[in-house]
Amino acid sequence: MKHSTRKTHPMNPLSLAVVGHTNTGKTSLLRTLLRDEGFGEVKNQAATTRHVEAATIHDGSTPLITLYDTPGLEDAGGVLDWLETQSAPRLDGIERIEAFLASVAAKQTFEQEAKVLRQLLQSDAALYVIDAREPILPKYKDELTVLSWCAKPIMPVFNFLSQGDTQAWQTMLARRSLHVSSGFDTVAFDFDSEMRLWANLATMLPERTIPELLMNVRQRDWQVLDGEARRLIAHFLLDAAAYQQEISNDDPPEPTLLHMRDAVRQLERQMQQQLLQQYRFYQETVAQTDWALKPFSQDPFDPELWKEYGIRTTSGAAAGALIGLGIDAAALGTSLGLGTAIGGILGGVLPNIHSISNTLTGRQVLHIDPAAITFLAARSMDLLAALQSRGHAAQHRIGIGNANTRPSHLPWTSNKLPPELQKARSQTKWSSLNTGNEEASRNARREAANRLAQDLILQET
Numbered sequence: 001m002k003h004s005t006r007k008t009h010p011m012n013p014l015s016l017a018v019v020g021h022t023n024t025g026k027t028s029l030l031r032t033l034l035r036d037e038g039f040g041e042v043k044n045q046a047a048t049t050r051h052v053e054a055a056t057i058h059d060g061s062t063p064l065i066t067l068y069d070t071p072g073l074e075d076a077g078g079v080l081d082w083l084e085t086q087s088a089p090r091l092d093g094i095e096r097i098e099a100f101l102a103s104v105a106a107k108q109t110f111e112q113e114a115k116v117l118r119q120l121l122q123s124d125a126a127l128y129v130i131d132a133r134e135p136i137l138p139k140y141k142d143e144l145t146v147l148s149w150c151a152k153p154i155m156p157v158f159n160f161l162s163q164g165d166t167q168a169w170q171t172m173l174a175r176r177s178l179h180v181s182s183g184f185d186t187v188a189f190d191f192d193s194e195m196r197l198w199a200n201l202a203t204m205l206p207e208r209t210i211p212e213l214l215m216n217v218r219q220r221d222w223q224v225l226d227g228e229a230r231r232l233i234a235h236f237l238l239d240a241a242a243y244q245q246e247i248s249n250d251d252p253p254e255p256t257l258l259h260m261r262d263a264v265r266q267l268e269r270q271m272q273q274q275l276l277q278q279y280r281f282y283q284e285t286v287a288q289t290d291w292a293l294k295p296f297s298q299d300p301f302d303p304e305l306w307k308e309y310g311i312r313t314t315s316g317a318a319a320g321a322l323i324g325l326g327i328d329a330a331a332l333g334t335s336l337g338l339g340t341a342i343g344g345i346l347g348g349v350l351p352n353i354h355s356i357s358n359t360l361t362g363r364q365v366l367h368i369d370p371a372a373i374t375f376l377a378a379r380s381m382d383l384l385a386a387l388q389s390r391g392h393a394a395q396h397r398i399g400i401g402n403a404n405t406r407p408s409h410l411p412w413t414s415n416k417l418p419p420e421l422q423k424a425r426s427q428t429k430w431s432s433l434n435t436g437n438e439e440a441s442r443n444a445r446r447e448a449a450n451r452l453a454q455d456l457i458l459q460e461t
Contacts, residue, residue: 136169161185242445
């Protein structure tokens with residue numbers, strides 16, 4: 001078997017074999033590097049991957065790197081014994097590996113290992129995935145010895161870093177002349193760690209062009225994606241802030257209030273799904289993401305939840321105005337089941353108390369309260385932060401804030417909305433809930449959304 005000696009260049013994608021022991025997270029690594037939670041099969045059991053699977057990272061239509069997911073090495077010790085006893089000592093490593101691949105043992109006894117070695121010979125380099133939680137066992141040393149005979153650059157990649165210690169591993173690897181490694185947790189994603197992975201790999205290759213190009217592409221795409229996500233959130237907040245309903249003083253307000261709250265809940269749910277899709281956490285239906293998004297599906301109009309975010313429901317001016325409009329504020333709060341006291345915010349929906357004409361005509365306009373908008377903004381930014389730090393192999397529920405706690409800050413104080421959101425109160429066309437035309441409303445508020453997205457960036461700390 002002839003092994004490849006080609007020289008890579010930008011039009012000829014770099015090929016990387018992802019190798020390692022069974023159940024160390026090879027497929028998980030590919031999912032996160034590919035930004036595709038649907039690649040391969042991830043299970044907490046041995047030998048999930050039985051065949052070599054390939055996927056390519058592109059820059060537009062230009063292929064950059066092809067990653068090969070290989071089966072787990074289960075009996076490298078047996079392969080090493082065969083190589084040491086059945087191949088001629090005068091042969092070099094590649095020749096001995098090729099002799100093994102041509103043997104009956106490779107076809108019958110060591111079929112999985114043969115697939116790995118065959119792919120590595122055809123690749124430019126290998127990422128050797130290590131479960132940092134595991135002690136250094138003889139089988140891992142055997143694996144590295146066998147892989148080294150393929151004479152290809154091998155970069156160890158440590159998975160599950162938060163639960164393991166790599167110091168002993170680093171010592172063992174150095175004794176095998178593997179001085180360059182990377183830490184990359186496939187569940188708790190860190191963008192800077194990915195950049196270090198590609199940078200470290202570049203130092204091991206005779207041609208660094210492709211890894212460096214990929215780093216530039218990824219940095220560009222990450223910034224673009226972040227901007228798109230923040231604009232998506234800004235559009236959602238403006239849509240909710242501009243939403244209003246008009247009722248007569250003689251009409252019971254509860255049905256309208258409940259309808260408005262339900263409409264905003266649905267609007268938030270739509271925004272959450274769009275964020276998931278932007279970051280390539282694909283789900284076909286809302287129901288399928290309930291397990292993952294549960295912390296983000298709690299009622300956004302629950303004042304008790306607001307308190308966890310440090311938002312207090314204080315609007316003393318509202319009480320007198322409501323009484324002046326002929327509404328029993330205390331009864332209204334009770335009917336909503338929120339126990340809202342006079343002077344409090346009525347379940348996140350506030351009457352327009354500034355228009356004398358409304359009072360004279362016996363009409364009032366209801367809109368979403370600033371505290372509710374602030375909470376929706378904080379929770380949206382929490383979701384964005386969670387997605388930006390979530391590996392595509394993660395199976396756990398998406399948490400809120402640091403260590404699944406509430407955030408330490410709000411994007412702004414709850415009683416002082418940014419100018420764009422304040423302006424939205426008088427711009428009924430900005431809300432698709434008013435117009436029923438999502439595209440027209442989005443176009444009408446586009447400039448305001450762009451400014452608000454920048455405000456979200458500036459306010460984040």
